[in-house]
């Protein structure tokens with residue numbers, strides 16, 4: 001049935017086109033997990049507070065639990081399932097594994113997608129709340145632990161793996177942006 | 180969640196018509212506040228009109244040397260814009276102090292202005308709240324109110340406005356531009372949020388169905404050394420307990436000061452500004468300015484700390500601005 005409150009939408013996820021019949025109330029997170037079967041994006045709070053559901057929309061990190069699936073139509077969505085290249089982990093994934101950037105892993109897909117988006121924001125010269133001088137004439141903020149912690153503060157980790165998450169992000173930063 | 184229809188508008192007139200036509204139709208920006216509140220039933224629109232595809236995106240130069248920020252510009256893009264950072268750094272800092280990287284990428288500046296309070300009783304439909312259900316009472320005044328207002332509240336509602344961005348906008352005398360089916364209009368930020376009085380449900384002076392199209396920052400408010408400082412219960416990703424946007428011209432004593440987290444709207448500290456104009460800018464005068472502003476404070480039993488905090492924050496930021504002033 002298609003009426004004002006339901007309808008068919010087309011979602012582009014990890015370069016694949018999916019046609020889905022959705023109720024307009026469906027979030028992007030539920031469409032990904034239940035409609036498409038990509039269960040890598042996690043539902044921690046469903047209220048925009050934890051970051052476990054983070055995906056990239058047209059290259060920018062967003063929380064998929066507050067994004068309506070209908071509102072995501074037309075965007076290029078990248079989930080954790082699409083983050084790696086052909087059979088090979090990307091630098092950020094490899095460094096999370098190497099440096100123990102997780103314990104239970106529940107927050108990890110969100111941390112990884114968020115880190116990819118965050119590193120692109122930093123590379124574009126965006127300041128953060130801990131940047132001493134936001135003026136465009138000041139030197140671009142160097143990515144240090146304080147910057148990483150602030151920029152990743154939208155991703156909570158119940159296991160408290162933060163120290164190794166910060167290490168992994170810093171360790172992968174240069175390669176991620178160059179690659 | 181109640182069922183709703185979803186429409187994308189690509190022209191302002193279509194958006195206005197779609198909202199005017201439908202009972203309970205609402206504009207949808209990033210959805211970071213509206214969708215959240217729909218999940219708990221605080222908001223239950225019958226139709227959402229997505230405004231993100233309207234030609235209202237981006238920051239442009241204004242003839243008076245100021246900037247005009249389109250309503251659908253994301254919080255991220257507004258904060259990262261080089262001219263916002265150069266001319267109104269406190270605005271960039273205020274936006275960056277709010278929410279998270281993900282949320283700022285979604286949120287629009289129009290939606291940010293209209294975000295609802297974070298009062299826990301407002302967010303819980305089982306509780307009395309005059310803002311949500313006029314006439315039902317205010318559970319916060321006798322209840323948990325450590326993060327509620329100390330200035331300008333009424334016995335009908337003590338909720339605070341949650342936006343960081345709006346605090347800087349208030350300091351800079353921003354002007355909100357909107358469209359209606361009867362034509363365009365504008366509201367200075369000082370008139371945008373009416374006093375609470377006995378109508379806490381009336382949160383803005385916008386006419387019904389109005390679409391915010393832009394927020395203009397006047398050229399006369401360009402303040403390249405302005406600062407935003409936010410005190411919160413953890414280092415990041417939390418709403419303000421008290422915050423301040425400020426600029427100070429040490430030669431004239433002319434200042435712009437607005438406080439967040441203390442009232443139902445961003446609180447322009449005009450009394451403090453008046454004391455500073457009387458000069459000279461000594462440490463005593465900074466304290467006198469802060470005292471003058473906070474003399475009107477009426478804390479609730481559980482939030483008196485905010486008065487001290489606001490006073491200290493005013494003095495600290497004025498001191499910092501004076502210390503950093505070019506000789």
Ligand SMILES: Cc1cc2nc3c(=O)[nH]c(=O)nc-3n(C[C@H](O)[C@H](O)[C@H](O)COP(=O)(O)OP(=O)(O)OC[C@H]3O[C@@H](n4cnc5c(N)ncnc54)[C@H](O)[C@@H]3O)c2cc1C
Nearest residue numbers: 208209210211212213277278287289290291293342343391
């Ligand atoms: C976990 C979390 C933490 C947060 N922390 C902070 C914080 O620390 N500081 C802070 O300031 N904010 C914070 N926020 C709030 C966030 O800034 C707002 O939710 C956001 O700015 C709202 O913008 P939006 O575009 O998503 O609005 P929406 O949710 O889309 O809309 C909000 C309201 O504005 C209306 N609207 C939207 N656009 C227009 C328009 N052009 N014209 C007329 N009406 C319009 C909608 O109808 C709705 O009523 C937080 C939010 C969350 C979820």
Ligand code: FES
Nearest residue numbers: 044045046051065
């Ligand atoms: S599940 Fe989306 S932010 Fe927590």
Ligand code: FES
Nearest residue numbers: 103105157158159
């Ligand atoms: S690894 Fe368990 S929540 Fe982060």
